[in-house]
Amino acid sequence: MExxxxxxTNARERSQQATRARILxxxxxxxxxxxxxxxxxxxxxxxxxVAVGTIYLHFKDKDGLLKEVLxxxxxxxxxxxxxxxxxxxxxxxxxxxxxxxxxxxTHRFPHLAAVLFDPANLGTPAGREAHAFLLKSQENGLMAxxxxxxxxxxxxxxxxxxxxxxxxxxxxxxxxxxPQAATRSEVIETLVEMRMNGLKPGx
Amino acid sequence: MExxxxxxTNARERSQQATRARILxxxxxxxxxxxxxxxxxxxxxxxxxVAVGTIYLHFKDKDGLLKEVLxxxxxxxxxxxxxxxxxxxxxxxxxxxxxxxxxxxTHRFPHLAAVLFDPANLGTPAGREAHAFLLKSQENGLMAxxxxxxxxxxxxxxxxxxxxxxxxxxxxxxxxxxPQAATRSEVIETLVEMRMNGLKPGx
Amino acid sequence: MExxxxxxTNARERSQQATRARILxxxxxxxxxxxxxxxxxxxxxxxxxVAVGTIYLHFKDKDGLLKEVLxxxxxxxxxxxxxxxxxxxxxxxxxxxxxxxxxxxTHRFPHLAAVLFDPANLGTPAGREAHAFLLKSQENGLMAxxxxxxxxxxxxxxxxxxxxxxxxxxxxxxxxxxPQAATRSEVIETLVEMRMNGLKPGx
Amino acid sequence: MExxxxxxTNARERSQQATRARILxxxxxxxxxxxxxxxxxxxxxxxxxVAVGTIYLHFKDKDGLLKEVLxxxxxxxxxxxxxxxxxxxxxxxxxxxxxxxxxxxTHRFPHLAAVLFDPANLGTPAGREAHAFLLKSQENGLMAxxxxxxxxxxxxxxxxxxxxxxxxxxxxxxxxxxPQAATRSEVIETLVEMRMNGLKPGx
DNA sequence: TATGAATGAGCTTTCATTCAT
DNA sequence: AATGAATGAAAGCTCATTCAT
Numbered sequence: 001m002e003x004x005x006x007x008x009t010n011a012r013e014r015s016q017q018a019t020r021a022r023i024l025x026x027x028x029x030x031x032x033x034x035x036x037x038x039x040x041x042x043x044x045x046x047x048x049x050v051a052v053g054t055i056y057l058h059f060k061d062k063d064g065l066l067k068e069v070l071x072x073x074x075x076x077x078x079x080x081x082x083x084x085x086x087x088x089x090x091x092x093x094x095x096x097x098x099x100x101x102x103x104x105x106t107h108r109f110p111h112l113a114a115v116l117f118d119p120a121n122l123g124t125p126a127g128r129e130a131h132a133f134l135l136k137s138q139e140n141g142l143m144a145x146x147x148x149x150x151x152x153x154x155x156x157x158x159x160x161x162x163x164x165x166x167x168x169x170x171x172x173x174x175x176x177x178x179p180q181a182a183t184r185s186e187v188i189e190t191l192v193e194m195r196m197n198g199l200k201p202g203x
Numbered sequence: 204m205e206x207x208x209x210x211x212t213n214a215r216e217r218s219q220q221a222t223r224a225r226i227l228x229x230x231x232x233x234x235x236x237x238x239x240x241x242x243x244x245x246x247x248x249x250x251x252x253v254a255v256g257t258i259y260l261h262f263k264d265k266d267g268l269l270k271e272v273l274x275x276x277x278x279x280x281x282x283x284x285x286x287x288x289x290x291x292x293x294x295x296x297x298x299x300x301x302x303x304x305x306x307x308x309t310h311r312f313p314h315l316a317a318v319l320f321d322p323a324n325l326g327t328p329a330g331r332e333a334h335a336f337l338l339k340s341q342e343n344g345l346m347a348x349x350x351x352x353x354x355x356x357x358x359x360x361x362x363x364x365x366x367x368x369x370x371x372x373x374x375x376x377x378x379x380x381x382p383q384a385a386t387r388s389e390v391i392e393t394l395v396e397m398r399m400n401g402l403k404p405g406x
Numbered sequence: 407m408e409x410x411x412x413x414x415t416n417a418r419e420r421s422q423q424a425t426r427a428r429i430l431x432x433x434x435x436x437x438x439x440x441x442x443x444x445x446x447x448x449x450x451x452x453x454x455x456v457a458v459g460t461i462y463l464h465f466k467d468k469d470g471l472l473k474e475v476l477x478x479x480x481x482x483x484x485x486x487x488x489x490x491x492x493x494x495x496x497x498x499x500x501x502x503x504x505x506x507x508x509x510x511x512t513h514r515f516p517h518l519a520a521v522l523f524d525p526a527n528l529g530t531p532a533g534r535e536a537h538a539f540l541l542k543s544q545e546n547g548l549m550a551x552x553x554x555x556x557x558x559x560x561x562x563x564x565x566x567x568x569x570x571x572x573x574x575x576x577x578x579x580x581x582x583x584x585p586q587a588a589t590r591s592e593v594i595e596t597l598v599e600m601r602m603n604g605l606k607p608g609x
Numbered sequence: 610m611e612x613x614x615x616x617x618t619n620a621r622e623r624s625q626q627a628t629r630a631r632i633l634x635x636x637x638x639x640x641x642x643x644x645x646x647x648x649x650x651x652x653x654x655x656x657x658x659v660a661v662g663t664i665y666l667h668f669k670d671k672d673g674l675l676k677e678v679l680x681x682x683x684x685x686x687x688x689x690x691x692x693x694x695x696x697x698x699x700x701x702x703x704x705x706x707x708x709x710x711x712x713x714x715t716h717r718f719p720h721l722a723a724v725l726f727d728p729a730n731l732g733t734p735a736g737r738e739a740h741a742f743l744l745k746s747q748e749n750g751l752m753a754x755x756x757x758x759x760x761x762x763x764x765x766x767x768x769x770x771x772x773x774x775x776x777x778x779x780x781x782x783x784x785x786x787x788p789q790a791a792t793r794s795e796v797i798e799t800l801v802e803m804r805m806n807g808l809k810p811g812x
Numbered sequence: 813t814a815t816g817a818a819t820g821a822g823c824t825t826t827c828a829t830t831c832a833t
Numbered sequence: 834a835a836t837g838a839a840t841g842a843a844a845g846c847t848c849a850t851t852c853a854t
Contacts, residue, residue, distance in 0.1 A: 011854075012815085012816080012817075012853095012854075015817080016816090016817065016818095019817080019818085037240060040843085040844065040845085041844080041845065041846085042843095042844085042845095050818075050819085051818065051819045051820055052819090052820070052845085052846080053818070053819060053820065053846085053847075053848080054817075054818055054819075055846095056845090056846065056847075057816095057817065057818070057819095058817095061845075061846075062844095062845065062846090092403070118322075119322020119323060119325065119372070120322060120323045122322065142402070145402070150403070151402045151403065152402060152403070155393070155396065155402065156385065156389045156392070156393055158385075159374060159385055159389060159390065159393040160393055160397065160402065162373050162374055162377060163370045163373060163374050163393060163394075163397050165373055166369035166370045166371070166372055166373025166374060167366045167369045167370060168369070169322070169369055169372075169373065170365050170366060170368055170369025170372065170373075171362060171365050171366050171369060174365055181361075182359065182361075182362055186359045186362060187362065189359070190358070190359055190362040190363055190366060191366075193358065193401070194363065194366050194397070194401065195401055195402055196401045196402065196403050197400070197401040197403060198396070198397065198398055198399040198400040198401040199345070199348070199354045199355060199358060199363065199398055199399065200295070200353070200354065200355070200399050200400065218834090219834070222834090222835090243826090243827060243828080244827075244828060244829085245827075245828095248837095253835075253836085254835065254836040254837050255828090255829085255836085255837065256829090256830080256831085256835070256836055256837065257834080257835055257836075257837095259828095259829070259830080260834065260835070264828075264829075265827095265828060265829090421813095422813075425813090425814090443646060446847090446848060446849085447848075447849060447850085448848075448849095451816090456814075456815085457814065457815040457816050458815085458816065458849090458850085459814070459815055459816065459850090459851080459852085460813085460814055460815075460816095462849095462850070462851080463813070463814070467849075467850075468848095468849065468850090498809070525727075525728020525729060525731070525778070526728060526729040528728065548808070551808070556809070557808045557809065558808060558809070561799070561802065561808065562791065562795045562798070562799055564790075564791075565780060565791055565795060565796065565799040566799055566803065566808065568779050568780050568783055569776045569779060569780050569799060569800075569803050571779055572775035572776045572777070572778055572779025572780060573772045573775045573776060573779075574775070575728070575775055575778075575779065576771050576772060576774055576775025576778065576779075577768060577771050577772050577775060580771060588765065588767075588768055592765045592768060593768065595765070596764070596765055596768040596769055596772060597772075599764065599807070600769065600772050600803070600807065601807055601808055602807040602808065602809050603806070603807040603809065604802070604803065604804055604805040604806040604807040605751070605754070605760045605761060605764060605769065605804055605805065606701070606759070606760065606761070606805050606806060620833075621832095621833075621836085621837080621838075624838080625837090625838065625839095628838080628839085649822085649823070649824085650823080650824065650825085651822095651823085651824095659839075659840085660839065660840045660841055661824090661825085661840090661841070662825085662826080662827080662839070662840060662841065662842095663838075663839055663840075665824090665825065665826075666837095666838065666839070666840095667838095670824075670825075671824070671825090
């Protein structure tokens with residue numbers, strides 16, 4: 001008897017959360033496929049099986065929805081990066097571990113990766129935060145590596161961080177949209193080698 | 204008397220070409236500053252000192268205008284790349300020469316570079332062609348380098364080419380928008396080192 | 407044991423009435439503050455501490471709610487007008503008494519007065535009824551006054567009644583929204599003088 | 610030869626002005642009939658025989674259109690008030706002259722009068738300017754009249770001005786919507802008498 | 813009786829494109 | 834060739850109303 005109203009509330013909350021999640025998922029998929037600018041709220045609503053108005057019940061506006069998709073993507077990415085204990089790893093292994101995490105995130109959430117790494121989104125106010133995180137994260141890694149002597153000290157860390165973000169955006173965004181076009185290990189190998197050794201022939 | 208109509212025609216043709224060039228230049232500047240999507244035809248027309256309709260006399264539509272800006276950018280880029288005779292250069296020197304050309308193109312035509320390397324444009328049908336060129340060009344360079352033994356043979360050339368394009372888009376596009384944020388040699392050094400040696404400490 | 411269901415019913419009825427009253431009061435306040443058109447049902451529901459749907463259990467629709475607010479206002483106004491025995495009063499005293507009642511109604515129920523005298527509401531179907539009452543009431547007063555010889559017979563009573571309603575709407579509506587901007591006696595004096603003597607200097 | 614381009618420009622300008630005028634006229638008519646809030650841009654466009662977008666070519670937005678209608682109305686009203694030389698008139702004659710001008714304005718531009726005196730519009734930001742003008746104009750007239758000894762000095766001029774505006778809004782707005790319901794002289798007589806003498810029987 | 817998530821018609825506004833001049 | 838007023842499809846967003854719980 002006491003449980004009933006609570007049960008009803010819970011059921012409603014669950015259904016509400018399900019609706020929100022459905023909108024979020026479909027928006028991510030559509031944003032990944034066609035870009036956020038050319039995906040209309042009408043199309044998102046249809047894909048999620050709700051009315052247009054429902055989107056505005058769960059998100060402030062279209063930009064807020066994009067923001068939330070990007071936030072979810074960032075959260076997932078951070079989760080993936082946080083899985084392995086990286087404290088005791090040396091430079092090269094640390095890089096490999098990080099690149100593996102980035103690749104796995106892309107593999108597990110291809111739509112989120114495609115949106116997060118969609119250059120068009122990185123250009124919008126909503127995406128700048130994500131961009132800044134990636135940039136900062138790369139820059140921090142570089143600074144730490146230089147201090148520890150793992151990286152060369154004569155690099156322009158801002159530029160290199162930007163270059164690394166460029167690689168991630170291009171390679172992982174593309175892989176997110178075409179998961180079958182390359183294997184996980186090919187992607188990881190490319191990212192690691194580009195960062196560690198460049199392309200000159202091994203000794 | 205006979206010369207007059209011809210002269211008039213020539214004058215007309217010249218003025219016509221001048222109008223076309225003015226639209227192209229202003230469009231490039233505005234696309235670089237605000238992105239092609241948020242630059243309206245009205246604003247372009249005002250900047251070029253013509254009526255909106257005039258744009259449609261010289262270009263099929265707005266996308267055609269963007270296409271032409273990108274084509275111009277590609278032409279300029281190719282010109283820059285073609286300046287130095289590269290036949291006799293060895294791998295590493297070839298890379299440096301190419302990167303210098305890319306940097307110089309960006310330095311001389313910052314607006315064109317900003318548009319060419321604007322990720323949002325690379326995503327549109329108009330930009331895909333430019334993207335494909337960059338990708339192909341990188342891939343060709345890689346294949347040639349591998350054949351000649353300058354590059355390691357165990358790389359996935361498609362992936363690496365994509366990674367290099369990512370670097371170019373991110374670094375040069377950014378430098379085009381912020382020319383004062385880095386020097387020419389810093390940019391070139393970063394591009395060359397990322398490609399040739401990665402970041403690991405030198406021996 | 408037998409009393410319990412009845413008691414429950416009564417309690418329910420009472421609470422039901424209380425809910426209805428709360429919605430009515432809050433709607434009146436909000437309509438007075440922001441106008442009925444720009445007050446949303448959501449805001450009314452929040453102010454009344456109920457769900458949006460509850461409003462529709464007590465009122466047919468939003469217009470029905472406005473109608474009910476206006477009806478309440480009219481009822482209160484009539485109550486105020488009916489307080490003093492007016493039977494024995496002569497013309498000028500009757501006018502003063504009526505104007506006092508109008509001023510006191512506004513003073514006691516400023517929100518209801520602001521809504522009743524809100525021109526925007528007088529324009530809606532819901533408000534036309536209230537408008538008609540005011541008009542009729544003024545017209546009746548005029549006709550009676552003319553018959554009794556208190557007023558000049560050469561006036562167009564329809565027009566004058568309309569003019570009087572205009573004064574009430576403008577002056578009392580404004581005073582309802584800004585109770586501190588004038589004193590009760592200033593308001594009453596203005597209403598009485600406008601009606602009785604106009605503005606020409608006294609002899 | 611020289612005249613031709615100018616002629617073309619003039620023709621275009623004339624047609625543009627005609628379009629603008631048509632939108633303005635139809636908007637005034639529709640605002641008068643149904644209120645500005647419930648008149649949609651679609652309906653205005655249809656009535657004016659143009660596309661919706663054309664409205665936004667001539668006016669910033671819907672509110673800007675309403676503002677322009679009100680501005681036009683105010684201009685016409687001032688024109689009418691400025692027709693008679695009022696300098697040499699004594700108080701009562703001055704009042705009559707002014708009331709005649711107000712009535713004539715309403716008679717000549719019933720739609721503009723209906724919009725200008727539409728209480729709902731006086732409530733919007735766009736209409737507040739018009740409201741303020743009317744209020745100020747009445748107040749100035751009263752102050753001048755009191756100084757000159759034509760009006761009683763013991764009135765609360767702010768309140769009385771408000772009352773007069775109420776009369777104008779109610780009587781002229783109604784007459785604008787129902788021109789056949791009263792004659793010009795009945796309206797003028799009512800306005801003058803309400804202001805000068807009130808309703809008490811003549812001596 | 814009460815809830816509030818969901819609805820969807822309808823609104824205002826934008827802007828690439830056209831075409832009579 | 835050049836003009837720019839006019840177009841109208843299509844977008845984002847609001848909010849009175851409904852109905853399953």
